[in-house]
Amino acid sequence: MSEQVQLANQSTHSALNMVLDTAYQGIDAVNWKKLFASARQGHLEQFIADMFAGKHINNSEDRPALHSALRNLSKTPVMIDGKDVMPAVSEVWHRIDALCNKWIGVTDVIHIGIGGSDFGPRLAIEALAHVPGIESRGMRMHFLANIDTAELARILARAQAHSTRVIVVSKSFTTLETSMNAKAVVAWLKDSGCSASQVTDSLYAVTANLTAAKDFGVNENNIFPFWDWVGGRYSVWSAVGMPIALQYDFETFKQFLAGAEAMDLHFKNAPLEENLPVIMALALLHQQEKHDIKAYAAIPYADALDWFPKWLQQLDMESNGKSVDRDGKPVKHSSPVVFGSAGSNAQHSYFQLFHQGTEIIPIDFIAVLEPMSDRPEAVAHHRILLSNCLAQAQALANGKTAANPNDIYPGKRPSNLLLLPKLNAFYLGALLALYENRTATLGALWNINSFDQPGVEYGKVLAKPIEKALASHQKDITASADIDAVTAARINLLNSNN
Missing domain, CATH: 3.40.50.10490 (Glucose-6-phosphate isomerase like protein; domain 1)
Structure with missing residues (x-):
């Protein structure tokens, strides 16, 4: 042989x-x-x-990594520090199912999130659209991630404001790109003639930070939780994946989880x-x-x-x-x-x-x-x-x-x-x-440790003083503790052309 x-x-x-x-x-x-x-x-x-078993395998953040609980349709108890998380997970399933039945006459959904709040649901919506015979519920699903306003402009040119719903997805509800895009969409709703109550009714959030979502103007009944034991890139199984149910029905979402x-x-x-x-x-x-x-x-x-x-x-x-x-x-x-x-x-x-x-x-x-x-x-x-x-x-x-x-x-x-x-x-x-x-x-x-990502944070910290320098329009920025000589020269170049 x-x-x-x-x-x-x-x-x-x-x-x-x-x-x-x-x-x-x-x-x-x-x-x-x-x-x-x-x-x-x-x-x-x-x-x-x-x-x-829910052990704290994310040792740097002292957390479990239990995204598997989000697709545990058998509802077998999943314990985290002595507490079964499945009742809370099941409650989210029931709420997503109810929302699918509630959204009648919605023409457009704008899902705002970046990274793990975007890739999973976007992939699923695109992939399932090719399934022969699958039934779409007729609404257009838009994904807004990039801070580049080209994406924002393309979506708003197609959406119908008075029949649009907006889902803001951010675990911390402090992600810069997501919060700025969300503010821009809210401004568009208002500029399009939506009343304050209509805007509030149109807003939904998926987050672990309930307080920040409410402060933004999201009605508490429209906030869907996910938890610190779910990493963003593992979160499509949570309410982050809600567009799957909204677009194709809750049974399709359940099959995805199954x-x-x-x-x-x-x-x-x-x-x-x-x-x-x-x-x-x-x-x-x-x-x-x-x-x-x-x-x-x-x-x-x-x-x-x-x-x-x-x-x-x-x-x-x-x-x-x-x-x-x-x-x-x-x-x-x-x-x-x-x-x-x-x-x-x-x-x-x-x-x-x-x-x-x-x-x-x-x-x-x-x-x-x-x-x-x-x-x-x-x-x-x-x-x-x-x-x-x-x-x-x-x-x-x-x-x-x-x-x-x-x-x-x-x-x-x-x-x-x-x-x-x-x-x-x-x-x-x-x-x-x-x-x-x-x-x-x-x-x-x-x-x-596959469940933390400290390397993505440093650039975000450095972006703040750089953005401030760009906003100043000064053409004589010099090197500092936050901005090195090369970046200072690049800021001056950009400011000279604005």
């Missing part, structure tokens, strides 16, 4: 009718055994148990050797150890998932882009750079680098068994799409020899194939939870 046949026979794993094929990772049985042994020696099984819950149960209970998130994490770790990789790509061969790599960038790089471990010691490895876009478009963009570049970049090929439309061409087109997916993986793995150096493909470029039976709310939820759990596994293997 050839080595490739052996790898093919040993490399197929499944859960929830999803298939993970690692044959092209180039990891033989001996090395897989070593990887699983290393994971056990690193107490990975205990880490998984502690995460689901897929994630099913993947959580697999991650929690499956042996490491059969555990999809663990297998994917160990494969990436192996490529770091063997090839010192600096990047990996996620290429979904489904246009519906074009936003998935953007969501994944935040999940991985904000969670695990660290240079020190939980003990403050330098790390050997942390998150590679993550990028990607929908295949087969990606083939005509950067696959040249994959095949013949000097860097080895592992790839997750993600494919869907069923076509994503009911067009008469769908079956033939989908067959070509899948053919391209399989062919690219084969070419990357095997390479090609040639007399002309330009025609040589080195091969031995590792990849996974992740096959979804279909793309619907259930499998979208399962896909996202698979990668969330893989990210947590990698953090555990690297001894990194």
Whole structure:
């Protein structure tokens, strides 16, 4: 039996009718055994148990990381410091369901949030829009994240003020981009002739800071909570994901949660050797150890998932882009750079680098068994799409020899194939939870806290004195404790042109 046949026979794993094929990772049985042994020696099984048990695995902030409770549809008690959180979670579900039935005649929803308050619901709305036969409730869902007013202007040009609802999403309710965009939308509502009471009735908030939301003018009955044990990039399962229910109905949102819950149960209970998130994490770790990789790509061969790599960038790089471990010691490895876009478009963009570049970049090929439309061409087109997916993986793995150096493909470029039976709310939820759990596994293997993000704060602090200097319109700003000489010169350049 050839080595490739052996790898093919040993490399197929499944859960929830999803298939993970690692044959092209180039990891033989001996090395897989070593990887699983290393994971056990690193107490990975205990880490998984502690995460689901509500232990304070976010050690820097002394909090649990219990986003899994948000999709715990079985309502099995989830204890945090001796208190079951499921009644509060269930209450949010009931309120979202009631809101879906209440919003009649709404033409536009403006969802204002950035980062984790934006990527998850935006991805879900975009992905599910491609599901054949899915029913939209007719309203236009707009996502406003960037402080650049181009996005704001485009949305307000389309929305109908008197039938618009606004959801402001911010865990702290102090995020600068979100608060400024929210103020601009409120001003637009007023300028469009909405009365004070109409504006109040139009405003909703999803936040952990009830007081700040009320101070902004949101009626307490319109505030949906989420909690400090939910990280922003893990929050789509909370009321942050409310647009999914509002756009497609509450049952669709429940199916989204159900897929994630099913993947959580697999991650929690499956042996490491059969555990999809663990297998994917160990494969990436192996490529770091063997090839010192600096990047990996996620290429979904489904246009519906074009936003998935953007969501994944935040999940991985904000969670695990660290240079020190939980003990403050330098790390050997942390998150590679993550990028990607929908295949087969990606083939005509950067696959040249994959095949013949000097860097080895592992790839997750993600494919869907069923076509994503009911067009008469769908079956033939989908067959070509899948053919391209399989062919690219084969070419990357095997390479090609040639007399002309330009025609040589080195091969031995590792990849996974992740096959979804279909793309619907259930499998979208399962896909996202698979990668969330893989990210947590990698953090555990690297001894990194995947649930804080201190690195994003320093730039925000520095932006305040810089904004003040720009607002002054002075052209003679000099270096200071907050502004270095290069930035001072750039401020002067900008102020000279304003």
